[in-house]
Amino acid sequence: MIVTTRQEKDGIEIVEFDRAEFLERVWPHGHKPGDRVSIIGPSEAGKTQLGFQLLDAVTTPELPAVVLVMKPEDDTVKGWGRKLKFKTLKSWPPPLSLFESRKPSGYLLWPPHNLENFGATNLRMYQNFHRAVIDIYRHRKTRAGKKLDGMILFADELAGLDDELGMEAEIKMMYSRGRTMHAGIWGATQRPVDVPKLAYSSANHLFLSYMPDQSDRRRFAEIGGGVDSQLIEAITLRLPQYWWLYIRRADRTLCIVRA
Numbered sequence: 001m002i003v004t005t006r007q008e009k010d011g012i013e014i015v016e017f018d019r020a021e022f023l024e025r026v027w028p029h030g031h032k033p034g035d036r037v038s039i040i041g042p043s044e045a046g047k048t049q050l051g052f053q054l055l056d057a058v059t060t061p062e063l064p065a066v067v068l069v070m071k072p073e074d075d076t077v078k079g080w081g082r083k084l085k086f087k088t089l090k091s092w093p094p095p096l097s098l099f100e101s102r103k104p105s106g107y108l109l110w111p112p113h114n115l116e117n118f119g120a121t122n123l124r125m126y127q128n129f130h131r132a133v134i135d136i137y138r139h140r141k142t143r144a145g146k147k148l149d150g151m152i153l154f155a156d157e158l159a160g161l162d163d164e165l166g167m168e169a170e171i172k173m174m175y176s177r178g179r180t181m182h183a184g185i186w187g188a189t190q191r192p193v194d195v196p197k198l199a200y201s202s203a204n205h206l207f208l209s210y211m212p213d214q215s216d217r218r219r220f221a222e223i224g225g226g227v228d229s230q231l232i233e234a235i236t237l238r239l240p241q242y243w244w245l246y247i248r249r250a251d252r253t254l255c256i257v258r259a
């Protein structure tokens with residue numbers, strides 16, 4: 001059921017969905033293994049929450065997700081990890097447990113932080129995240145991976161991976177070549193300027209929240225693919241907190257997802 005439609009100045013009507021309705025009726029039908037997803041919104045916009053809700057709707061033991069967690073503490077991540085029964089790992093790869101009765105639908109890759117030694121913490125994150133990205137990228141070339149429908153890498157702090165850990169090459173590889181490998185990258189970031197342009201120019205699915213900064217909103221003009229950048233700018237200027245503008249590039253569908 002469509003909740004309501006909103007008339008823009010130029011007469012275009014934008015459909016609004018309740019969150020539950022969107023997650024059940026819209027999102028799972030538009031998503032395919034290997035799809036690239038970008039979630040862009042300022043601090044506390046609800047990126048992590050939305051990311052896990054989207055994962056909840058599509059992940060299975062045959063399409064598992066690996067969430068790269070960079071913060072030393074994150075209650076949103078912890079709560080969702082528990083709810084979705086994702087397995088928390090301090091390092092990659094997961095241990096081989098022959099008697100594991102049921103594979104999880106996802107993993108939280110959360111290396112421990114040493115707050116007295118940022119260099120060592122960053123190195124540990126880099127090494128483990130790098131191994132995970134490579135394994136996800138080439139999973140179909142392995143025996144275990146052949147049984148999967150695909151894998152999802154959820155980079156909850158895309159900008160941090162890029163500029164703090166120096167993983168630009170890995171991010172670009174996933175955004176540009178992951179699709180045919182059924183290795184999807186989902187990235188969340190606070191601003192569209194701190195990440196490779198590919199993160200939004202090549203995403204199949206974009207979720208944009210209220211953007212206070214004009215230059216950030218202008219950056220959305222680079223999304224391209226026939227999507228009206230002025231309309232995007234106008235909408236992202238006035239979305240309430242936790243609301244999202246959803247753009248599906250394949251058919252240039254736009255809608256608003258409520259909190």
Ligand SMILES: Nc1ncnc2c1ncn2[C@@H]1O[C@H](COP(=O)(O)OP(=O)(O)OP(=O)(O)O)[C@@H](O)[C@H]1O
Nearest residue numbers: 041042043044045046047048049050076190242259
């Ligand atoms: N749709 C929603 N309705 C109500 N509360 C929400 C909603 N989405 C997120 N929240 C709450 O808002 C807070 C911030 O959410 P979240 O951690 O997902 O934000 P974030 O954008 O990932 O923040 P950060 O940039 O700090 O990582 C959390 O307490 C979360 O429970």
Ligand SMILES: [Mg+2]
Nearest residue numbers: 047048049156
């Ligand atoms: Mg977050």
